[in-house]
Amino acid sequence: MVLLAEDDPAIADPLSRALQREGYEVEVVADGPSALEATAEQRVDLLVLDLGLPGMDGLEVCRRLRASGTELPVLMLTARTDEVDFVVGLDAGADDYVAKPFRLAELLARIRALLRRRVPEVLESGGIRMDLGARLVTVDGREVQLANKEFELLRVLMTRAGQVVSRDEILAEVWNDLESKTSKTLDMHMSWLRRKLAIATEDAGGKQADGERKIATVRGVGFRFNAE
Template sequence: MRCPSRRTNVRLGRLGSVSQTVLLAEDDRAIRHALERALTLEGYRVTAVADGVEALAQAHTSPPDVLVLDVMMPGIDGLQVCRVLRAEGDRTPILMLTALVETQDRIAGLDAGADDYVVKPFDVEEVFARLRALLRRTGQAGAAADVPKPEEAPEQAPERALEAAGLRLDPQARRAWRGERELELTRTEFELMELLVRNAGIVLDHATIYDRIWGYDFGPGSKNLAVYVGYLRRKLDEPGAPPLIHTVRGVGYVLRED
């Protein structure tokens, strides 16, 4: 883990005005303490534990705004914690910390219900960026910015279902179908699919997708988007049917029926 410099820490301590709660589970003491300190300086209220058993206990007694889970922990690991919380219907955003770099290992985390991951060794600024993106997507970051709320929001008509390329989405219920088959999607998978459906036939470049889904462009070296697209394809594609998500090499992705 690469922590901010002393100068950066001072800056974060002054400007950090967020008050979201973070549950951090990491069995490596040095990493746990360093990340706990960095998150605290950034303005988060942090509860740090050393294993999955403690993480589940804390999540049940004091639900956090976001969880940061190490994948490899003794006893109950991060993937198991993630599966238990999702099975209980807990949709709290989860960021996984992992030293496993193979695509299948990352897919295992997404399959368990994680929303994002950071590969070790990581720069703490990347952790901050991914946490901000997760909290923005769940509506938590607005409170951190102290944005005044309107006294009374105007009523809006329910949004109609979206349809394209044989896919149908209900944005309000966050449900999706291919034909008559309902798809079981994670939060990030649904948001990616919704973005593609809303822009069916339009090639979306990597930077645009990163900005719309994660709120942050992780650069050309990141495989985050490719992993999510691959996982979404596995859920969308059907034997004998044409693929719906197409790669435009060097540019991005497009949803269309060929």
Template sequence: MMRVLLAEDDETISEPLSRALRREGYSVDVAEDGRAALTSTEGEAPDLVILDIGLPYLDGLEVCRRIRQEGLTSPVLILTARGDEVDTVVGLDAGADDYVTKPFRLAELLARVRALLRRGNDQRDGGDRPITIDTKARQAFFRGQEVALTAKEFDLLRVLAREEGRVVPRETLMLEVWDSWFGSTKTLDMHISVLRRKLGDDANNPRYIVTVRGVGFRFQNEPEQ
């Protein structure tokens, strides 16, 4: 049974969420503050960590940084009540894999949980997906061979892979990868073009990074037959 660590100090959120996770078949440990969350990661590592940013004693961002420093590679999903884009970017830079903004729909959160656990299994087991990413080591692999990426190219691929199957707007990519957006996204198009070439993607009929006209890009990484 997969083990989920839920670090959330608000019982009105932690109780129904933990019940829902258990109904999904997960074993759930609840921590009410940052220090308890750190203690719960010692020994047998959880398969997934759900961290509220606003935890007592140690906030979720600091907990995330520390568990990454200690070598925990399990997926981390952060919960934030803050609407500031900067907070989510800082959380991802701290080592989180995904985020959900409160108030959230339970169905959406459970879908994110399933996706992170599936992705984590693919990375640990190698899987049969053509593209794999090691966010901790900042390495990307295409069919088992490491792909030489610049820092921006890796960050771009990381964000796209994090949102696998969903369309990522151009504005989101500019804000997360370049920390700014002033109307022009030409540099994004250039990086997408180079990234596609390095992944062996056909620019006219891309398989992995698909353009959604007028919106952004969608990352697809289906197992090869």
């Protein structure tokens, strides 16, 4: 469950809906004491924490959580952009820090990155196996050599197998830089990844076309990893 501690409905409502569309269970609270109470009473996988909460600010909430010994991932949101505030937030125990206004795709990518620590070390679907710790990919038992970005692309898609992942979300999570990276960059790396999976599928006794179809293009939206 993702706990969203944000007192501004103009931010909390659309962000909550976006998280629910991603498949997360979401609870929204609007003040610091309620955030602390919710983390104590429920199983929370991630806390998205506004710095300027009423009742108790985000820094104090974070400090109290860390003092209690919890390792709950905390993503802090703030309208402040001063580097000192950024450092203070991290010193208080936040795992990541996003300044408002933020791009939704980038924020969702940061959230997935923090939740990844709870993702199994091995992803397996459709004959493809990813050992995230060893950074090893096999197709029907045969190892596939992937470059770093190709590996990350496959990880993003397999983590959400069967779901469409938008181009902006992939760019934000794999390159973490929406300004300098373009869809052309993404298409180029995706083409290389598809080709390597196709060759590996053929080497394993399957049809190259089957390997190419593992990753489907959803026109105008993004890509989907086909689990079957």
